[in-house]
Amino acid sequence: MPFPYVLLSAAVSLDGCLDDTGPSRLLLSGRADFDRVDAVRASADAILVGAKTVRADNPRLLVNSPERRAARLAAGRPEHPLKVAVSASGELDPRARFFRTGGEKTVYTTDEGAERLRRAGLPGTGTSVGADTGSGTGTGTVSVVPLGGELDWRRLLAHLHDVRGVRRLMVEGGGTVHTQLLQQRLADELQLVLAPLLVGDPRAPRLFGPGAYQRGRLRLVETRALGDVVLMRYEPTEPGAGGDAAPADRHWLRIACELAGECPPSRTAFSVGAVVVAADGTELARGHSREAGDPVVHAEEAALAKIDPGDPRLPGATVYSSLEPCARRASRPRPCARLILDAGVRRVVTAWREPDTFVESADGTGVLAREGADVVVLPEFESRAKAPNRHLL
Template sequence: MQQRPYVLLSCAMSVDGYIDDTTPERLLLSNAADFDRVDQVRAESDAILIGATTMRKDNPRLLVNSEERRAQRVARGLPAYPLKVTVTESGDLSPDLRFWHYGGDKVVYCPDSTVSKVRKSLDDLADVVGTGPSLDLPTMLDDLGSRGVHRLMVEGGSTIHTQFLTHGLADEIHLAIAPIFVGDSKAPRFVSDGVFPGGTAHRMKIADVQRVGDVVLIRYLPKQSSGDSTS
């Protein structure tokens, strides 16, 4: 059986748990040093995933920006850019989004019933793969593994992070905490409501805590327990 990729969730949030505010402009939570750290993590990954909602809202290119890091990937026999991945239930993906027109290969995962719609919209901009009657993340991970993806970086948004965590599919979380408050319950959070493995009895293991300028980076291993029952 093909091994599934190691799944790393990457997110920046405010002290009160928000990943954006409700204004039309994207809220920049990271600083320059943390953006560079994220670029390094991207360069070390075989594939990078964002959800369709995040694509439509932020319209990112989702690239490895450092020329040196791209050259290092090529020297290791890898493509200059990781595979870019998105998932969609509705299939509402505009071919004008920047995601399709920068970097290397792209792949879209969606329910079987949506495949023809996405293929018609995107033409040859991406490989489109059906995952069965619904959008099925384990099926997606199996397919990515068959494509030689060993390390998958997931950059959100809230719904995607929640699905990976509630299904027990995340191996690592990089949570960058910015020293600001958003204070708006209508803004998106790191995760939405859900039933998480182990519930409140499960205390995740902390792999590392690091200061990156004025941002604090915490690395969690959600499948492992801290074994610490103290408060």
């Protein structure tokens, strides 16, 4: 089930608070970071907030820069990203700036919440994800999407991806929304701004609530000073359980697809990228087809050759490959599926099943599965994996 890329964005005090308990909003960030957030908004297809944020902050969720709005329009995109609110109860004020300022808006709620919103003067009378309706309210349209008896984040994200065409989702809060997305392993990135002040009030709202989070450490991918605040960007690292597509799976498969684009072009072989990642999220090696001048080396083969065969992390590792590992090949005695099994790896994530272009009845997945390996196919990455191979298809 394909989902958008989910980016969580928040600013907190040194003691982890989103706000204080005073009557006005605590200003945590500064001008430089506000401009950065505006740029992130402009890059997104949608911006999502929870009901508490709509009620407490009354945000507009618009792109402020005229230049960025013009660039979106020039690229054939709406002037502002889709604005998304999530409310199980449907207790939202139709007079809120979320509804009364520009851009299209969507509210995800329960069946009960949809009825409450209808009575409050907002549209939305359906009883399923496919039954949302829209009408004019202020500037832009409002759609109400009921998700049944309770909120289901996976159905919500799938609807955003499949129905609304959202590929990049920016989540601006609040703490409950961020907590749920991280605990359900649905976040791909966390952009956290740390402000140099202390709130010190135990009643103040905090960014994350209690519960079960990923076991491993998040990966720090960037730090940047913006005036007197610091931006820290993190990515989750823990693979999902039971073959589910965790954020880490999407992250590493995205890299494998990018590596495929680095392959020297060929009319007799596919361009493939591969990454081998330990269970704790440590990258062990990467490779791509025809690497280092070898005209017949395959991506998985190139990556595994860089790892000590005795490395104790291999049995718990995952091989991410843009194309299903080969089950047969003429250029070398052992196909990549066999190389993976012989290395002790028992989990493979791929974007694309191998077509019969060069080998009839290719079935690397079958070879791996018959020996107990778990193979996960993420079809939302198929187009990326095919891109450097279009001349062969």
